[in-house]
Amino acid sequence: MKCQKCSREAVIFQRYSGLHLCEHHFTINFEARAKKAIRKHQWIEPHDRIAVAVSGGKDSSALLYFLVSQFGERRDVEIFAICIDEGIAGYRDPAVAGRIAASLGVPFHTVSFQEAYGLTLDEIVERRGDTISCSYCGVLRRQLLNRTARELGATKIALGFNLDDDAQSVLMNVLRGDLDRLVRPTTPVEGLVPRIRPFQPLPEREVALYAHLHLSGFEEQGCPYAHNALRADVRTMLNDYNYRHPATKYALVHLGEELAHLGESVASSLHACETCGEPCQDVCRACQILKEFDVR
Numbered sequence: 550m551k552c553q554k555c556s557r558e559a560v561i562f563q564r565y566s567g568l569h570l571c572e573h574h575f576t577i578n579f580e581a582r583a584k585k586a587i588r589k590h591q592w593i594e595p596h597d598r599i600a601v602a603v604s605g606g607k608d609s610s611a612l613l614y615f616l617v618s619q620f621g622e623r624r625d626v627e628i629f630a631i632c633i634d635e636g637i638a639g640y641r642d643p644a645v646a647g648r649i650a651a652s653l654g655v656p657f658h659t660v661s662f663q664e665a666y667g668l669t670l671d672e673i674v675e676r677r678g679d680t681i682s683c684s685y686c687g688v689l690r691r692q693l694l695n696r697t698a699r700e701l702g703a704t705k706i707a708l709g710f711n712l713d714d715d716a717q718s719v720l721m722n723v724l725r726g727d728l729d730r731l732v733r734p735t736t737p738v739e740g741l742v743p744r745i746r747p748f749q750p751l752p753e754r755e756v757a758l759y760a761h762l763h764l765s766g767f768e769e770q771g772c773p774y775a776h777n778a779l780r781a782d783v784r785t786m787l788n789d790y791n792y793r794h795p796a797t798k799y800a801l802v803h804l805g806e807e808l809a810h811l812g813e814s815v816a817s818s819l820h821a822c823e824t825c826g827e828p829c830q831d832v833c834r835a836c837q838i839l840k841e842f843d844v845r
């Protein structure tokens with residue numbers, strides 16, 4: 550098929566827009582939508598120091614490439630990369646993310662669960678079984694990423710979450726009946742670095758295509774524990790449903806944003822943990838986990 554904007558070969562068909570696009574026009578279309586999301590949410594402002602959370606995978610690598618290509622020349626915006634090494638043998642290798650950051654000229658920092666908490670995710674799984682892998686990993690990684698970004702002076706943390714990830718998150722919170730997360734206040738919280746998700750309006754397959762067109766050397770293998778996550782079930786269910794009702798993912802993301810606005814009038818229930826000092830709900834989940842393993 551030919552691109553509908555020019556006569557070159559198309560690299561993608563966007564079912565929702567009905568457009569066939571070549572590499573050049575797909576890239577323009579993709580970047581315009583990410584920039585529109587940034588403008589809409591005022592996600593990037595003058596004097597921001599943006600910590601991009603990188604894993605070495607395609608989504609975060611594509612985000613780093615996008616931010617450097619769009620904001621790398623700006624003297625009033627700084628970009629650096631942080632890789633959290635959970636300690637998952639045969640999967641997480643910070644050197645992969647480090648090489649991509651170096652190829653883009655971006656300062657790179659890495660910090661591991663082992664250094665920060667005294668144990669790896671593999672050790673946690675060995676002692677508690679792999680059904681808890683993702684819930685424990687998520688709590689510990691979020692806290693370590695926030696702490697590291699804050700200590701490095703970041704004003705924003707950029708995450709490579711795409712449309713599929715955000716739609717899954719909303720549906721997961723509904724399925725868990727987690728009202729707190731659905732209406733979580735978006736007002737600034739002391740100690741919590743605000744998060745931005747420039748790829749929020751972009752489908753997973755378009756982020757993957759963007760990564761393949763502009764980068765090489767990223768990790769394509771998935772985490773060996775991923776099959777345990779509720780997210781894996783929700784992803785399958787949502788993809789199946791979305792095939793028959795193509796607007797579903799956009800509808801879920803929109804619902805998530807509307808519900809988050811409701812939370813703006815609610816005072817944040819986050820406070821500093823008495824043990825580790827990080828922002829937390831009633832009890833600090835990270836400290837609870839670490840106590841289980843006698844490392845706090």
Ligand code: SF4
Nearest residue numbers: 682683686772774775
């Ligand atoms: Fe951690 Fe689960 Fe993601 Fe693997 S799939 S990195 S265990 S959250």
